[in-house]
Amino acid sequence: MKSILAVVLTLLIGHHALADGNAEYKYREGVMRTVGGQMSSLAAILRGRVHFENLKFHARGMADLAEIVPHVFPEGSGVHQSEALPAIWEQPDEFKMAVEKFVKAAKGIATAAEGGDMSEIGPAMKSLGQACKGCHDNYREEDD
Ligand code: HEC
Numbered sequence: 001m002k003s004i005l006a007v008v009l010t011l012l013i014g015h016h017a018l019a020d021g022n023a024e025y026k027y028r029e030g031v032m033r034t035v036g037g038q039m040s041s042l043a044a045i046l047r048g049r050v051h052f053e054n055l056k057f058h059a060r061g062m063a064d065l066a067e068i069v070p071h072v073f074p075e076g077s078g079v080h081q082s083e084a085l086p087a088i089w090e091q092p093d094e095f096k097m098a099v100e101k102f103v104k105a106a107k108g109i110a111t112a113a114e115g116g117d118m119s120e121i122g123p124a125m126k127s128l129g130q131a132c133k134g135c136h137d138n139y140r141e142e143d144d
Contacts, residue, residue: 024077028084031065031072038062039132042109046125055121059113062128066106070099083141095139102131 041058045051073095078084088095105128112124 021076021079024072024074025079025082025084028072028077028082031068035062035065035069035132038065039128042125042128046121056110056113056116059110062106063110066103069102073099083143085139085141088139098131098135098139101134102128105131 038058038061042055042062045055045058073084073088075089078086078089105124109121109124109128112120
């Protein structure tokens with residue numbers, strides 16, 4: 001009897017942990033898509049020279065997301081569908097640096113866009129792009 005209870009408990013707890021990992025992954029996916037959306041809009045404005053008046057809103061949106069991104073990689077969220085690589089949890093200090101680089105770059109584009117000086121927006125956008133790529137190169141599975 002006791003051992004059956006132990007098995008049931010293990011299953012319940014195991015299932016619960018899995019469900020949380022999936023929920024965390026789903027949340028991260030939504031956040032990352034939003035990051036991607038803001039990036040597309042920023043790039044479209046700068047390349048296509050349209051809706052410049054909205055640049056600061058997208059840049060501010062990116063800076064807001066930078067408050068969220070450090071919290072979307074909890075341990076156990078590297079579920080099956082996820083493209084997050086184990087290195088995230090195996091090299092937490094290095095990963096933290098990649099996150100911080102992004103946070104700094106996102107705040108940088110917000111400040112530059114608020115000021116409206118094109119000579120600052122270009123380099124800020126470049127740093128931001130490098131922060132995405134730097135992290136994806138090391139911590140995200142390559143798309144086939
Ligand atoms: C600190 C690391 C890191 C940074 C910085 C980062 N990403 Fe990601 N990104 C990831 C990881 C890891 C995934 C895969 C997440 C998963 O599948 O669980 C991802 C996924 C994505 C996705 C796919 C979302 C989906 O549909 O599943 C997009 C789009 C994306 N990132 C865009 C960006 C852009 C644009 C930037 C920069 C403005 C950026 N990311 C910065 C780590 C990062």
